[in-house]
Amino acid sequence: MIPAQFDYVAAESASHALGLLAEHGDEAKLLAGGHSLLPMMKLRLAQPKVLIDIGGLAELAGISVDGDDLVVGATTRHADLAASDLVRHEVPLLAHAASQVGDPQIRHRGTIGGSLSHADPAADLPMALVALGGSVELQGPDGSRSIGADDFFTGFFETAMRPDELLTAVRVPRQPGVPWGYQKFVRRANDWAIVGVAAVDGRIALANMGPTPLRATAAEKALAGGASPAQAAQHAADGTSPGEDIHADREYRRHLAKVLTRRALEHQAG
Amino acid sequence: MSILGTRVLRTEDPKFLTTGGVYTEDVADDRLEGACHVFFVRSPLAHARISSIDVSAARQAPGVIGVYTGADLADLAPIPPSAAGLINTEMQQRLLAVDKARFVGEAVAAVVTEHPYQGEDATELVTVDYDPLPAVLGFDPADDSLLFEAAGTNVAGYWGDPSKLDAQLFDGCEVVVKQTIVNQRVAPAPMETRAAAAVWGDDGRLTTWIPNQGAQGTKADMAKLLGIDESLVRVITPDVGGAFGAKFGADPEHAVVAWIARRLGRPARWTETRYENLIAMTHGRAQQHTVTIGGSRDGNVQAYRLEIVQDAGAYPKIGAVLPMLTILMTSGPYDIPKAEAVAKVVVTNTTPIGAYRGAGRPEATAALERAIDLFAAEIGADPADVRRKNLLAPFTEPHRTAFGALYDSGDYVAALDKALTTAGYADLRSQQAQRRASGDVRQLGIGVASYVEITGMGDGEGTPPEENATVEVHPDGTATILTGTSPHGQGHATAWAMIASEELGIPVEKFTLKWGDTDLIPEGGGTGGSRSLQQGGAAVQQAARELLDVARLRAAAELEANAADLVFDKGRSAFNVAGDPDASVPLTQLAENERLLIRTVFSQPGATFPFGTHVAVVEVDTETGKTTLLRVITVDDAGTVLNPLLAEGQRHGGIGQGAAQAFLEEVVYDDAGNPLTASLADYPFVSATEVPSFELASMATPTSYNPLGAKGIGEAGSIGSTPAVQNAVVDAVAHLGVRHIDLPVTSRRVWQALQAVQPGSEQ
C-alpha cells in the first residue's frame, strides 16, 4: 500500500514530456490523473522509477470542434467532459459515459487520455470510443499519427501506443440528435461495469466481455439486416468469451450482455 | 423542561468537522519522539509449513533497525483459544507465526525502520521458505489436512451436544420445512485501520496508544500477551475511527509493537494498510445454519431446530464463542413450544473471526426470520400474519426462554403492527399483486423481520453487568466526567453531559468527558454489546445524584441550615434554603473549599432485550437479478430514548451495515484460500448511493433495570435489516417458484435462482 521509491518530474510541455520519455525509456511512466496508475503502484504491480506528470499541461486539455469531429485533449478531466454543453450537444454518449466513471472525486482527477491509455476492458471511456468509432492522436519522437478505436485496443490493458508515445487528443464524430443507449451494470454506483453496453448509430460496443472493449458485430449485422432490437440483442454475446471473477461467471456475463444490449438499442440511457 | 429526550446536537462534531480527530497515527506525544516504525511480513499462502526465514538481506536495507521473527519472540507464550474449556486447547496462536502459517495475512516477521516508508521496501527482502499445504476451507472441513496437527481434528469444539438432539421434536407437526442457510463472512472495514504506538518508561512500565473499544480490556490483553503484570501497562485511547466489534482487546500485532519498543529501548509505531486491514483484522459472522421449522397448517409454529456451524477462521478467538450468543437467542421473539440448538466450531485457513456489530445475535435472527418466511411460504400464509400469530404476548415481568435468556420487557406484536402500518403493508401487497399480474420485469418484494436481541450482558451468569463513573464540579463552573465506556462515534460526550446536566443544572457545554486512559480510569467495561448508555450513562446519573447528596451536606454547613430544609435550584445550580431563595450557595462555591467529586459504580440486575420489526421493500430486475433497495422501515424499541438524534444515528449506521450484508458484502476466498476481496474496490463496502433514506418509527418500552429506562441501540439496526432485505428479495421472486437465496443476495445469485426455477427463460 506504499509504492516503491520513484522520482517525480512535472513536465513543462508536451515536448518536454516526450523528451523525458525518450531519456528514461522503460523506467518512466506518464502520470495524468493518477487514478489508475497510483493504485497499481501502491499494490506494487507497477514500479516505475520516474513519474512524468502531464496532468497539469493546459496545452493537452480542452474541448473543441474541428469540422465533423469533436476533439478532446488528453488531460481533459472526466468531470469537465460530463459537464460540457458542447459535448452534451454534439456527442451526448461521450458526456454520459464520462458521468458514469467512479465517483465525483475520481471524475475530477481522472483524464480521458489516462483512461484510454490504461485500456481497462471494464472502463467506460474505452467502450464509448469504440461505440462512437472515434480515434486517438499520438505523438512520438518521429511525429504524430492517428489510430482508430477498433485498432487502438490490442489486449488486456494493452494498446497500440508505443512506450515513447504520448496520447495528445481524442477525436469522435459529431452526431447531435442521433439516438444512443448506454447500459452499465454495476454492484455499486461507483464501481466498474460488470458488463457495459454502448450503442449509437448502428454500432454496439461492449465493456468487460473480453480482454478489450469489443464490438458486438453479430448484433450490429442483424440490426443492419432489419432485425428488431430484441432480435439483434440475442446475438450480442456471439463470439465473446468473457472472464470470470467474483461478480460474474461467463454464462451470467453473456446473459447480461444480451439484456443490456436490448435495453441500449431501445435507446434507454443509463 | 427536561433536557432528557431532546435532540441535543453532538458536542463532538465541531472538532471532527473542522480540525479532525486525533487518531493513533496522529498522536504527537513527547514520549514518542524518535519512534521507529514497524511493518509486518505477512503470509501469502493460506496454509504452509515455514521451513526457514532469511532476514539477512532485509537487515541491510536502507533504514532498517531490526527484523524479528517468531523465534525472537520465544519468550512470549502462545495465545490460548477463547473458551478454553470447550475449545480444543491445542489450537494456539503465536504472536508471529512459527513453523506454520495458517491464513493469508498472518504475520510472520516484523521489519523495523527509521522511516515508515522504508518498511514495505524492506519486507520484500525477507525470504520465507514456505512448503504449501492443502488449504482447509468451508463449513465441513475434512481432517485430511490439519491446521493443528496436535489437535488431530479441524473441529475446535461444540456448543451443546449434537447427539442429544430430540428425534421426536417435530412429531405432531403438519408441516416441516428444512433449509441450510449461509450467514456469510463479512469484514468490519472501519475507516481507521488498526494501529499502535508504544513506549517503555524508565520505571519499566509500558504506555501504549491503541485504537480500541475499552482501554481496560485492552490493558488486560496486552499484559497477558506480553506476560507481564497489568500494573505495568498503561493504555491510552486516542480518537477511534470506527470499530464495529473488531477493536475489542488487543491483537498479536499490538503486542509485537510493544515488544519491539522494549527490545530496542525506543518508542515504536505501527499503522496497518487497508490491504492488511481487510485480510488480517478479524472478520465477522461466518456461520452456516441448518434450520428446521414445524407447525400446523393454520400457522402455529410448534417446533424449531437450529444447527450451527461456526467457521472460526485460523484461530479460535471470539468467533469460537459467537455460537453461544446465537444459541441463547434461538427462539427470538416467538413463543415456540419446542426449540433446540447446537453448534459446531471449525477452524479453516482463513482470517480469524471476531465480534462484528451484533456478534452472534444477527445470526440467530437471520436464521429464524428466514425459517419463519419459509414456513409461511409452505403453508401459503402471509409472513406478517404468521409472525403476529406466534410472537410472545406483551409482558412487563421478565420472561425466561427455553435457552435461559431472561427477557426484561417487550411488546413484540405492537412493534410488528407499527412497522407494518408505517410501511403501508396492505397497500404494498396490492402493488406487488399488480406487478405480478402484469408480469412486470421489475418485481416488488416486501420483507419483514421481527427480532429481540440481548444488550448489556455481564461477564456471565451471576456477575451483574456494571459500570463506573466519576463526576466532578469545578469552582469555575465547568465539570468533568470520567467514564469506563469508550466512545468511538456513539456520542457519549454529548449524552453523558445531558444526563449530568439534568441533575446538576450545569449546561451541557460546560462538561468535559474523559475516557480510555487506564491510569486515570483503571476500571471499565468499554463500549460493545450496546451496553454504554444503560450502564455507563446510568452510572453518570447515579454519580451526579450522589454528588448532590454530598453537596447538600456541605451546603447545609455553609448556610447553617438543616440539610432537609434545602432545595436544589437547578436553574442556578445552587442549594437554597426552602422559602428563602436569598440564602443560597452554588455548587461552584462548594467546590472551592474542597473538591466536589464522586465516583460510583452502577450495577444492573441483568442484560436488557431491545426488540423491533424491520420492513424492507425492494425492486428486483428479473432479467438481470439486480436488487434495488427502495425502502427500509423500522421500529427499534430500545427503551427510553435519551437523545433521538444519537439513537437515530446508531439505527442508520446499523441498518446500512445490515442491509449491506444482505445484498452486497461478502469476504470471498478462492479454492486455495487466497482472499479475493482485499481492497475496497473488490470488497463492496456500502455507500449512501446503495441505500434509501430510512424510515424510522419510534416506540419506547422502558426497562426497569436502570433508572434511565434505556436498553441498547447500537446493534439493533444490523440485526433486523439483514433478514428483512433478504426476505424481501426472495419475496419479489417467490411467485416464480424461488424458495430461498443465500446471503448476500447478489444479482448473480438472484439470476441463478431464477434460472433454476425457469430454465431456458433467456430473454
Ligand SMILES: Cc1cc2nc3c(=O)[nH]c(=O)nc-3n(C[C@H](O)[C@H](O)[C@H](O)COP(=O)(O)OP(=O)(O)OC[C@H]3O[C@@H](n4cnc5c(N)ncnc54)[C@H](O)[C@@H]3O)c2cc1C
Ligand atoms: C475507485 C475508482 C473507481 C473507478 N471507477 C471507474 C469507472 O467506473 N469507470 C472507469 O472507466 N474508470 C474508473 N476508474 C478509473 C479512472 O477513470 C481513471 O481516472 C482512469 O482510468 C485513468 O485516468 P488517469 O488520468 O487517472 O490516468 P493515470 O492513472 O494517471 O494513468 C493511467 C495510465 O495511462 C498512462 N497515461 C496517462 N495519460 C497518458 C497520455 N496522455 N498518453 C500516454 N499514456 C498516458 C499512464 O502512464 C498510466 O500507465 C476508477 C478509478 C478508481 C480509483
